[in-house]
Amino acid sequence: MDGLKPNHSLNLDINAQRNFMKFYAKLGEKPPTTVRFFDRTEYYSIHGVDDTDLVSRIFYKTTAHIQTMSPDGDESDKLPYLTLSKNHFENVIRDLLLVKNYRVEVYTKKANSSDWKIEFRGSPGNLIQFEDLLFANKEVLVGNTIISLQIRMEGAQKKIGLVSVEQNDCLFLVTEFVDDDFFTELEATVVLLGPKECLLPKIDGEYAAIKTLMERNGVMVSQSKKYSGDKSDLIQDLNKLLRFAKGQQEDASTFTEIHMELAMDSLRAAINYLSLVSDPGNLGHYELKTLNLNRYVHLDAAAVSALNILPKPGTQISSPSFRWQSILGVLDQCRTAQGHRLMAQWVKQPLRSKEVLNDRHDVVQCLTESPTAMSSIHEDYLKRIPDILMLTKKLMRKKASIQDLFRIYQVILRAPRLISTLLALENNTVTNVICEPMKSTLGDLAGLKQMVEQVVDLEIVENGEYMVKASFDENLAEMKEKMDKLLEKMNKLLTKASQDLEIDKGQFVKLESVSHLGYHFRIALKDDSVLRKSKSYKVLDVIRGGVRFTSDKLTAYSQAFGEIREQYEEEQKSIVEEVIKVAKGYSAPLTSLNNQIAQLDCLVSFAVAAHNAPTPYVRPKMLDEGSGELTLKDVRHPCLELQENVTFISNDVEFKKDDCNMFIITGPNMGGKSTYIRSVGTAVLMAHVGSFVPCSQATISMVDSILGRVGASDNIIKGLSTFMVEMIETSGIIRTATEKSLVIIDELGRGTSTYEGCGIAWSIAEHLAKETKCFTLFATHFHEITNLAETCSTVRNCHMAALADDENFTLLFQVRAGVMQKSFGIQVARLANFPDSVVKMAQNVYHEFEDENVQKRTQKDEELINKIETAIDNLSSGNNVDINEGDLTKLVEQFKKDIQELDSEYFKAVLSTASD
Structure with a gap:
């Protein structure tokens, strides 16, 4: 794209420039997500700093082509602009609407008028006016869904009425549900539907929080206009839009969905925003259905990201080089x-x-x-x-x-x-x-098939011609006869040409027709010299497939044929219209x-x-929800094993209700912890969409949700730190997970102090293991959490194996039972080719901290033990016979506190038993 240059400049005189700049100024501010185009008949122009910068970077990959309109030569009064040819305009529109989620406005003006008016509007969820441009010659590989929702407070609860308009499938899906303060159910619904755009009645209060949620999930937010009509107006619109079954009463008020008042308000806003009733092509084709959210496994945005379910925006998944992503x-x-x-x-x-x-x-x-x-x-x-x-x-x-x-x-x-x-x-x-x-x-x-066979001339379709049968109309039959005679004459000229040039007819000299040349002859490139010697023929052009040429007579016949063909097409228009009208049914x-x-x-x-697959997938055995079994033998990650030069090492997982429902996984960085837990989550997801799974054997209890928190990072745009992102995602897991869920958590607790992070991670792991009792894979570097297995019988410790000595460090990527006794961060740094001096310094600092921590711990323990011994002596001393009850209570409380500070599992257990 760097070599591309604009094909046009704005050749406007001084007055025209001044007038346009005045008009542009009157347009006022616009949302940064809206781009304005101006149709100048032969090309399009874009104006303003933001729009020109965006479009030039999208298409030209540089801002060097931006020009400036400054009629008075005043640097303070100038307007940047960029021009695009019609073909380039189509490519930019496609990218803005389908990939980058921008709104588009196209302004036009009538001949001999200076007034510009909006001719077309489009947004990611409203492509109706751009469908012909976007999809005329390209397959529609993306959905085109827009949602509209409204909230109503019912006591302390939020009730949400939502409609999804699937324009490709002509479908209205409506639902109402109660949600929490974090809009957990709404986010799952957004993941489920994958909308491009969301309509909100206003952008403040609760709706501001929803706007943030939508943007976090890559959904554009638009504000719907206030509508003054009542329910009867909506019924009238639905009566026009809905497709009723044979014998069904054609009255939308009979649908049960009509009683969802909040959802119907949302539906009314969507119908008006999309102007569905004004497009005759929509009338009588939409269906109205209830969206049953309980039919689907609950997925939140964090799980979609953690499992790499969807490719990055703009990625061509059909390309083999991107399949594994x-x-x-x-x-x-x-x-x-x-x-x-x-x-x-x-x-x-x-x-x-x-x-x-x-x-x-x-x-x-x-x-x-x-x-x-x-x-x-x-x-x-x-x-x-x-x-x-x-x-x-x-x-x-x-x-x-x-x-x-x-x-x-x-x-x-x-x-x-x-x-x-x-x-x-x-x-x-x-x-x-x-x-x-x-x-x-x-x-x-069957009726449509029969009609096509009766009307369409199937014999000439092989030649790329699509015409109504001549026998269908007397005038058509007459014109067809004339065209046949002309074609016969052209074939005679073909025979003469082959004789003149002494080249075999049919095999080497051919009669062909293309739209911009009409009928002509073609010979192979090797016979070009023979053609050049003949003065009876004129070369039209030279292409890879040969040399095209004609003669005076052939040109005349071709022109006559083309004129009659145009008359034929004009004559058949009314027939085609009737046929299309019938086919529409x-x-x-x-x-x-x-x-x-x-x-x-x-x-x-x-x-x-x-x-x-490199190793064929197997069919999973699906058990009822609540069966409490998840067994995957030799599970692999389907994306990683597709990469070149990757030999994937498979592992197992086995969960059984009341026996084991949680794996706490330790091991070195790069050892495969994240890949292992994602492999399990991915296999369960694949089984629930109907696919086979990358295992040697799989038994899977149906789950109600797949929840994940893997690989959080800063979200600078939304002002969220790594730790805050973790907390938001994890709070969603705690609120949503049930004993029928699958949860995968990786490295929880980073981004704050080590002890706070460990405390949060421990409490969450314990809650999931003891309270929720769901299938959980918990990967961590906090080795202290592995002690949970000692107090909870359904928790198992495992680790990613590695071999290390003073010189070598080898990651085995195998899951083995037990706790990894040592962290290998410094060894991983050595693998990353850290300078030896840095690695040695890291090793020295590590030993210093380790020794210092041990020394402090020992000193503190000695002090506490001395205090405890003194307390025991005081309590058992006969000198304290007259001690009052209050002082005795204080002494006992201090005694308990000192023991707790000692951090002894034995004494903690004794205190816990005593308190019970």
């Missing part, structure tokens, strides 16, 4: 756009339904056991299926062409062969879950077919990922 990248081997979208949804929505997961596992197992069929479906059938959802949306908006209709027809035509391949597997689950629903949908689409079964193809693509993708 996230769980989505590992599992997403999909071949269709609809499959990619559904896979991104599935990994964020692990299920709590054992029946559904068993069905998914059945299908994946069947496919992995039939690699030939799996490969055929993956490489041949699915690879050829277009994005049915986007084609359906074009039908709904009456923007579809005959070519779009033909692409839908091809899917309907190929689907029976796909079903036959699946039925041949003779698997009941495959038949019931995939084949039968798809066969039923194809039956509903098939949007419901087309949407069903799209979803069925997406589901199959995801399940095949799971099978491909399991089969092609």
Whole structure:
């Protein structure tokens, strides 16, 4: 991009510059997340310091191309600007809306007018006005979801009404729930839905806290306008937008969801913000459903980050070089756009339904056991299926062409062969879950298939032409006859050309047509010299595929053919409009077919990922929630094992209710503690989305939540320290975890004093082990916490093995029973090639602190022992017969305090027993 230069400059006279600058000043301040573009017909301009700097860095990777508008030559009165060609504008818009989460405004003005007006508005959750630009020639691999919510205080509790508008799937999901002061349930819902944008009625009070939460999760926040209408207005809008089933009363007021008053207020705000009713393509196509949050495993943002579930924004997960960077990248081997979208949804929505997961596992197992069929479906059938959802949306908006209709027809035509391949597997689950629903949908689409065969000229499709059959209309038949005669004459000229040039017709001289040249001849590059000798032919251009040329007669015939072709297309427009209108009525079964193809693509993708892994994945045995067993043999991390030159060392984990529910893991830095606990969390997540898992054997009790706190760091933008980030994430774990949960915690307690950090980590570990009793993997450098295993029978200590002597240090990456007796920080520093002098100094300081600590401890213990002996003597002395009860109580309390300071586990136990 560095070599790119703007194609245009603003060639405005002094008055035009002054007028524009006055207009721009009147626009006033705008949010920093909004970028304004000005359509100047041949190109676009961007103005202002912030916008020009942002766009130039996005596209040109430098600010060198920014120019300045200064009509009066006054340095204090100037306006920076940047220009973009139309192609460059599209790329920048795509990046701003889909990757960087900015709002976009495009201003235009009519000819002979100086008034600029907003023509288009867009935001990450509202792409309606930019869909044609963003997705005309590209697959839609990302979701387009916007949420709207409102809060109402009910006593001391917060009730939240939320709606999710999934514009790709034309779906309203509504829910209401009670949340705590930290909005724990709301954050899990945001993770579940993955919205691009959130609408709030205002940005203050409780909503300010929600705004912070949304931004922490990468969701843009917008304020919705106040709406003066009542419930009846919403009912009217829904009656227009909703798709009612056959025989169903077409009245939205009959839906049970209407009684969720808070959610309905949120829905009204979303419908108005998106202007859904004003777009005819939306009418009669939306569904209204209740979002059941209990259907999914609870995931918070910390767990999503800890397990690397999603790739970093802007990462192309389809590229093999990026697959290993996230769980989505590992599992997403999909071949269709609809499959990619559904896979991104599935990994964020692990299920709590054992029946559904068993069905998914059945299908994946069947496919992995039939690699030939799996490969055929993956490489041949699915690879050829277009994005049915986007084609359906074009039908709904009456923007579809005959070519779009033909692409839908091809899917309907190929689907029976796909079903036959699946039925041949003779698997009941495959038949019931995939084949039968798809066969039923194809039956509903039989009329559409028949209509395409009657209307579209399928014979000329192979030539890249999409026309209505000439037999459909007398005028079309007449024009078709003329075109056929012209084509016959052009073929005769082809024969003559091959004779003139003495080159074989068909094989070496060909008659072809492209849009900007019309009909022409083409020969191979090696025959160029023969062509140049003939004065009867004119060279048009030279391409890699050969030399294009024509003759006077061929040019005349081609022009005549093109003119008739234009008349033909104009004549068939009314027919095409009627056909599209009829095809629009098939949007419901087309949407069903799209979803069925997406589901199959995801399940095949799971099978491909399991089969092609360095060590094939295995099917997990899923137990009911609360069964209290989690056993993973030889568990591996699916991302790490995909990296080149990495040999992964697998490990085991075994939890059983009332026997063991917590591992406290110690070991050196870089020893594999984090990788081990993430491997377990990742395997459990993969099992709950329907995938096989990277183990040799897996038995997994269904969990209600996967909670994590791994690798916190400063969040400078939000003003949060490492320690504060840790505390926020861990407080969420404590509030949410139940005995059915899986919790992974790594290095808790950093960022404050050692003793405070250790105290916090101990208390949390003890709470999870004794009170919550959930599956917990607790990695720590606080060796004191391993003493918890002595007082809690369900806690086990283990460590990451390492070998060390004076010269060598070897990390084994193996989990072994027991406590790691020594820390190896200095050895790791030596591995990082620290200078020898620094390592020696570190070693000396370490020994000094260690000796000093031991000496202080010994001195303090001696002093306390002397005090305790004196106290015992005083208490047992006959001289204290007359001591009063108050003084005796004080003496005993001081005695207990001195013993506690001694830090003796024996005396602590004695005191604890005495107090009981």
